[in-house]
Amino acid sequence: MKFTFKSVEGSIVAPQGFRAGGVFCDIKRLGTGKGSNKGPKRDMALIVSAVPCAAAGLFTTNQICAAPVKVCVPRVAKGQAQVVVVNSGNANACTGRQGMKDALAMVRLAEKALNLPDGAALVGSTGRIGVTLPMENIRSGIEAAAGVLGSTPDHAAHAAEAIMTSDSRPKQIAIEFRLGGRPVRLGGICKGAGMIQPGMSVTGGRPAAAPAGLHATMLAFLTTDAAIEARVLRAALQEAVANSFNRITVDGDMSTNDTVLLLANGVAGNERLSAGTPRAKPPIRARDLATFQAALNLVCLELAKMIVRDGEGVHRVVTVRVSGAETFADADAAARAVANSALVKTSWHGGDPNWGRIIDALGYSAARIVESKVDIGYSAAGSRQILWSLRRGQPTSATFKELCAAVAPTEFDLHIRLNLGKASAIMYAADLTEHYVDFNKGDVTDPTSLGG
Amino acid sequence: MKFTFKSVEGSIVAPQGFRAGGVFCDIKRLGTGKGSNKGPKRDMALIVSAVPCAAAGLFTTNQICAAPVKVCVPRVAKGQAQVVVVNSGNANACTGRQGMKDALAMVRLAEKALNLPDGAALVGSTGRIGVTLPMENIRSGIEAAAGVLGSTPDHAAHAAEAIMTSDSRPKQIAIEFRLGGRPVRLGGICKGAGMIQPGMSVTGGRPAAAPAGLHATMLAFLTTDAAIEARVLRAALQEAVANSFNRITVDGDMSTNDTVLLLANGVAGNERLSAGTPRAKPPIRARDLATFQAALNLVCLELAKMIVRDGEGVHRVVTVRVSGAETFADADAAARAVANSALVKTSWHGGDPNWGRIIDALGYSAARIVESKVDIGYSAAGSRQILWSLRRGQPTSATFKELCAAVAPTEFDLHIRLNLGKASAIMYAADLTEHYVDFNKGDVTDPTSLGG
Numbered sequence: 001m002k003f004t005f006k007s008v009e010g011s012i013v014a015p016q017g018f019r020a021g022g023v024f025c026d027i028k029r030l031g032t033g034k035g036s037n038k039g040p041k042r043d044m045a046l047i048v049s050a051v052p053c054a055a056a057g058l059f060t061t062n063q064i065c066a067a068p069v070k071v072c073v074p075r076v077a078k079g080q081a082q083v084v085v086v087n088s089g090n091a092n093a094c095t096g097r098q099g100m101k102d103a104l105a106m107v108r109l110a111e112k113a114l115n116l117p118d119g120a121a122l123v124g125s126t127g128r129i130g131v132t133l134p135m136e137n138i139r140s141g142i143e144a145a146a147g148v149l150g151s152t153p154d155h156a157a158h159a160a161e162a163i164m165t166s167d168s169r170p171k172q173i174a175i176e177f178r179l180g181g182r183p184v185r186l187g188g189i190c191k192g193a194g195m196i197q198p199g200m201s202v203t204g205g206r207p208a209a210a211p212a213g214l215h216a217t218m219l220a221f222l223t224t225d226a227a228i229e230a231r232v233l234r235a236a237l238q239e240a241v242a243n244s245f246n247r248i249t250v251d252g253d254m255s256t257n258d259t260v261l262l263l264a265n266g267v268a269g270n271e272r273l274s275a276g277t278p279r280a281k282p283p284i285r286a287r288d289l290a291t292f293q294a295a296l297n298l299v300c301l302e303l304a305k306m307i308v309r310d311g312e313g314v315h316r317v318v319t320v321r322v323s324g325a326e327t328f329a330d331a332d333a334a335a336r337a338v339a340n341s342a343l344v345k346t347s348w349h350g351g352d353p354n355w356g357r358i359i360d361a362l363g364y365s366a367a368r369i370v371e372s373k374v375d376i377g378y379s380a381a382g383s384r385q386i387l388w389s390l391r392r393g394q395p396t397s398a399t400f401k402e403l404c405a406a407v408a409p410t411e412f413d414l415h416i417r418l419n420l421g422k423a424s425a426i427m428y429a430a431d432l433t434e435h436y437v438d439f440n441k442g443d444v445t446d447p448t449s450l451g452g
Numbered sequence: 453m454k455f456t457f458k459s460v461e462g463s464i465v466a467p468q469g470f471r472a473g474g475v476f477c478d479i480k481r482l483g484t485g486k487g488s489n490k491g492p493k494r495d496m497a498l499i500v501s502a503v504p505c506a507a508a509g510l511f512t513t514n515q516i517c518a519a520p521v522k523v524c525v526p527r528v529a530k531g532q533a534q535v536v537v538v539n540s541g542n543a544n545a546c547t548g549r550q551g552m553k554d555a556l557a558m559v560r561l562a563e564k565a566l567n568l569p570d571g572a573a574l575v576g577s578t579g580r581i582g583v584t585l586p587m588e589n590i591r592s593g594i595e596a597a598a599g600v601l602g603s604t605p606d607h608a609a610h611a612a613e614a615i616m617t618s619d620s621r622p623k624q625i626a627i628e629f630r631l632g633g634r635p636v637r638l639g640g641i642c643k644g645a646g647m648i649q650p651g652m653s654v655t656g657g658r659p660a661a662a663p664a665g666l667h668a669t670m671l672a673f674l675t676t677d678a679a680i681e682a683r684v685l686r687a688a689l690q691e692a693v694a695n696s697f698n699r700i701t702v703d704g705d706m707s708t709n710d711t712v713l714l715l716a717n718g719v720a721g722n723e724r725l726s727a728g729t730p731r732a733k734p735p736i737r738a739r740d741l742a743t744f745q746a747a748l749n750l751v752c753l754e755l756a757k758m759i760v761r762d763g764e765g766v767h768r769v770v771t772v773r774v775s776g777a778e779t780f781a782d783a784d785a786a787a788r789a790v791a792n793s794a795l796v797k798t799s800w801h802g803g804d805p806n807w808g809r810i811i812d813a814l815g816y817s818a819a820r821i822v823e824s825k826v827d828i829g830y831s832a833a834g835s836r837q838i839l840w841s842l843r844r845g846q847p848t849s850a851t852f853k854e855l856c857a858a859v860a861p862t863e864f865d866l867h868i869r870l871n872l873g874k875a876s877a878i879m880y881a882a883d884l885t886e887h888y889v890d891f892n893k894g895d896v897t898d899p900t901s902l903g904g
Binding site: 064094194252254346350355359361368369371372394395433434438 | 513514515516517543545546548580581582646647703704705706707708793794795798799801802803804806807808809811812813814815816820821822823824842845846847884885886888889890892893894
């Protein structure tokens with residue numbers, strides 16, 4: 001299928017019928033002015049649809065999951081919402097009963113500020129773990145954000161800024177494509193930076209099968225004006241997240257707060273994509289479903305890659321492509337072992353094509369590996385022209401200088417072929433730098449600097 | 453049982469009937485003089501008994517295991533040996549058929565140089581992966597080492613130096629204790645530093661159940677003049693390693709070469725500890741077995757801790773004590789998740805008592821965790837006086853300043869109680885520093901600097 005789209009401005013407010021806003025309300029209680037939409041970095045965002053939306057979401061599979069996740073899961077399960085309220089600076093995680101009360105108060109404050117019924121709001125939080133929310137600041141922030149809502153790219157940018165923690169820049173995207181001849185838009189914002197190796201599911205909490213599991217909080221909020229039934233939306237989001245946000249790692253630590261939410265308000269007026277839509281005929285509907293999936297895959301993958309590129313201290317981004325595994329579980333385990341090996345990640349930082357460390361990590365992974373079958377090579381990002389350093393377990397004639405040149409770019413692909421089967425997996429990974437260590441060792445003389 | 457011992461000098465040559473030697477033979481081919489026992493750091497060691505020994509060994513469970521491991525496993529399985537030959541500077545890993553030929557040539561060269569029969573030698577290698585051994589240097593090194601054997605503490609120290617790679621200092625210990633009234637000695641040397649999270653088994657290679665699995669090469673060579681049957685020796689070594697070398701992690705990367713070898717030559721003349729020895733009666737034999745086990749546990753644990761303390765870039769050593777898990781597998785998974793979390797390790801480096809990152813790591817581990825039951829606290833190393841930061845999932849009244857003071861020492865204990873069952877596990881872990889990253893990113897302008 002050929003998927004045609006164009007990039008547009010405005011991320012989450014690019015789709016019709018959405019407004020957004022972001023303000024500073026001093027969640028970290030630094031003592032500076034509250035409720036301003038100027039001044040210090042914003043820390044409270046609202047994303048609002050003019051009409052009720054179909055809603056879908058995926059949440060961290062960490063067993064320790066934050067109050068906003070616990071509040072969102074049953075709300076999203078109902079498949080409908082109209083507003084998302086998000087704060088940075090405090091994760092509202094490990095905050096016990098008070099945390100649950102506060103998260104519920106947040107959604108009610110948002111619903112009240114916007115004159116929406118109970119159940120209309122979803123919530124996300126990111127920042128420090130183990131500290132209860134400053135509810136006075138939350139209240140004033142939500143009221144202020146409700147007062148500055150709008151649909152310009154600036155409004156979206158303010159929301160994108162408000163959800164940032166250690167991110168160095170806001171992360172936004174929007175595209176336009178056609179469903180049944182009508183223009184439809186899909187946009188998103190996200191944040192990441194550290195404690196990043198999401199493994200999200202629809203229900204959150206303990207997964208049926210635990211992910212190889214490692215992550216900083218990542219949050220992503222997506223909007224579309226497509227008309228689509230909630231359960232179709234959820235299936236589409238699961239597929240998109242499985243191949244994007246759940247395939248990234250910065251430091252292998254999975255957060256207590258990872259959340260992806262998607263609101264679809266139907267304002268574009270396309271023929272509604274419903275669960276009853278036959279995949280085969282009438283063919284036009286199957287094509288529309290495939291088109292929407294392609295759009296969602298693209299937006300999620302681009303946002304996920306932005307998180308890795310802006311990971312704490314990250315200098316190089318490496319796409320680890322494992323193929324030829326016996327099972328997907330093997331391919332996944334092999335890719336994650338390499339992507340999270342401290343020795344492999346430091347060698348990437350050093351521009352060192354150290355295949356010894358790579359095959360060592362493959363060997364201790366849970367994947368079945370046969371030394372005499374392993375191929376390891378490098379290519380430019382997205383290229384199929386591979387420079388092999390190892391074929392069938394034996395070093396090739398590639399010189400050290402040639403291999404160094406292959407791993408010198410700030411983005412490159414690492415190709416690992418196990419040659420045992422047909423399963424494959426990709427991880428979007430990052431190097432490990434002195435800057436990551438320096439940033440995360442924190443400054444104990446300034447406890448507010450110590451993030452979750 | 454009360455175990456009484458005294459420390460003695462000479463590590464591996466402290467037991468009667470053992471000699472050792474270490475020389476420089478330029479394994480890295482830096483071009484400096486070979487076969488000298490002065491000059492650059494030694495890189496070839498021999499440890500020799502005057503008489504045949506009972507032998508036991510444990511080996512990396514990495515599926516990619518080095519040629520010396522493959523050569524040792526079947527030899528050790530026979531339960532007898534008399535000499536160990538070890539080189540640093542080259543791991544002889546991922547070297548294919550040539551690597552196997554070279555490892556076999558090493559044992560034969562050692563046997564020949566000492567006029568010992570085929571099968572008498574065991575072998576260990578550590579250093580760069582994927583480069584074949586310089587056999588001319590190996591040959592001259594073995595011959596030179598055989599010419600400088602002796603039983604003084606200096607001889608042991610030379611061997612301890614010869615097995616070092618990125619270690620900053622040699623690691624040695626020896627103790628004397630009594631078996632059936634006779635004085636018996638047990639000594640050992642080891643090396644570690646990076647690629648350290650061993651998970652060793654008797655057979656090496658793929659384990660029945662893969663370890664949580666993460667490691668630099670660690671090598672340990674132990675000698676004793678106790679009289680003990682090989683299968684008793686093996687069982688004792690398995691127990692000791694399970695509670696020492698297999699409980700340490702520096703960077704979570706498991707090596708292709710991890711090896712622990714133990715030779716027992718019986719020269720002390722104690723009543724032979726045999727598999728036929730009843731554990732219960734006559735009580736004196738059971739007591740001797742228990743005494744030998746206590747001695748071996750102590751020596752292995754002290755050596756294992758030396759590896760963590762001298763890990764690459766390590767500033768702080770943390771003993772992670774998980775208790776109250778439902779199963780040992782849960783306790784082990786919880787302890788390893790915390791011990792290998794990049795965020796937890798950087799917080800230790802920063803002297804930051806960040807329990808949020810600790811409970812986050814517990815939550816994404818494979819262990820079952822209930823947030824409202826978790827206790828997290830700190831004590832001085834080995835102390836039971838615990839300062840709790842979290843009880844039953846709730847922050848205690850301990851102040852940030854008090855908690856910072858608890859994690860300020862270069863060694864402290866982290867206590868995690870899951871309060872779900874009775875299983876426990878310990879990991880001896882290290883912080884993650886800028887120095888580790890700087891060291892391991894290497895220098896691509898000097899490929900000889902790039903270790904395995």
